[in-house]
Ligand code: 5AD
């Protein structure tokens with residue numbers, strides 16, 4: 246009987262994609278995936294370090310599974326990802342029931358490590374930095390022919406690159422994911438073509454800073470070059486592919502060439518996730534973000550002018566060391582000028598080894614909470630205004646499947662990333678693009694009637 250493995254993933258979509266690759270590699274090696282934790286012979290945790298809370302959650306969970314190991318000593322438990330990279334051997338001391346710890350550059354070794362653990366138990370820590378392209382490429386291409394992702398899904402992700410060179414002062418990513426490395430465009434195009442041949446209609450391109458794709462480690466493009474825009478142009482030519490999305494572009498790399506590509510390429514979606522972090526120039530400088538609020542707004546304005554209907558989402562950090570009410574009001578102002586459709590708001594969390602740690606954690610938690618709530622209230626108001634404005638309009642959606650709330654209804658998203666719920670007709674299939682008339686809205690969802 247095949248040994249079963251279970252993977253729990255914390256953190257971002259890049260981690261989700263890594264978990265898919267590892268799961269596929271394990272399946273190709275003869276293991277079986279289970280979604281039921283207690284059924285597993287091998288428990289794997291893909292961890293995140295971006296905020297303290299993410300680490301705490303994973304450590305708490307791994308602590309709990311100690312009980313399972315007491316009952317079944319043959320159980321193999323491994324940790325990989327960003328927290329594994331940052332804490333290495335330390336994790337074996339804190340969580341002595343762990344069998345192995347694998348860092349971000351060594352994910353491709355996991356199948357061999359699992360086999361080694363089965364053959365003869367020993368504690369393994371594999372977390373050295375490996376900047377070879379091989380370490381990047383072996384992580385990809387495993388998704389095809391596997392049982393990992395939902396077979397009916399029409400959406401898949403592709404990792405374009407790993408690491409980050411920007412060293413924003415609050416961020417641990419450059420320390421745990423290492424220097425930026427881009428994959429070869431030909432390998433990405435090949436992966437995309439294989440996914441489309443398998444029925445994928447929408448591709449999400451992933452990277453810490455996708456705008457730096459192909460820049461060989463430079464912080465911003467020279468003049469009007471944009472290898473990322475060139476890649477979008479090539480992907481746009483793939484027949485059968487309907488939509489291309491990407492996260493996240495850093496504003497410093499969002500030049501005119503990229504703006505024009507987003508506007509001109511028919512498959513590139515009209516929704517841009519553009520991390521703002523702060524709207525105060527003083528704080529942006531202390532964060533080493535490399536742009537001003539005015540420069541950020543100028544990208545948004547140019548996109549709005551060239552790509553009518555474009556919507557924006559963002560990441561914001563509240564309570565960065567030294568953030569005053571005045572700084573926060575500047576953030577709030579930019580937030581409302583852009584009119585974000587979605588925002589991920591984070592309370593500043595000091596990360597060891599980063600530059601900002603030296604500044605202390607000066608903003609009281611109550612102020613962080615207050616600022617967080619103020620932005621969430623603004624967001625709700627903005628989105629319900631946007632949704633209300635969609636009433637009685639026609640929209641096109643890519644059909645994604647059955648609505649989670651009501652099994653008689655289906656849902657899909659517009660290219661601007663609005664979710665629309667509708668009652669399907671018998672001929673409609675997942676993956677179809679259909680036209681709907683918006684009849685009703687709530688602050689979060691649009692309800693449409695089928696037109697074709
Ligand atoms: N504290 C709070 N939020 C952070 N982020 C990154 N580092 C920190 C930190 N130390 C947020 C940023 C980033 C998102 C992925 O996580 O907003 O865009």
Ligand code: SF4
Pocket residue numbers: 409410411412413416417418419453454495
């Ligand atoms: Fe972190 Fe800044 Fe790199 Fe994003 S761009 S991963 S916030 S260092």
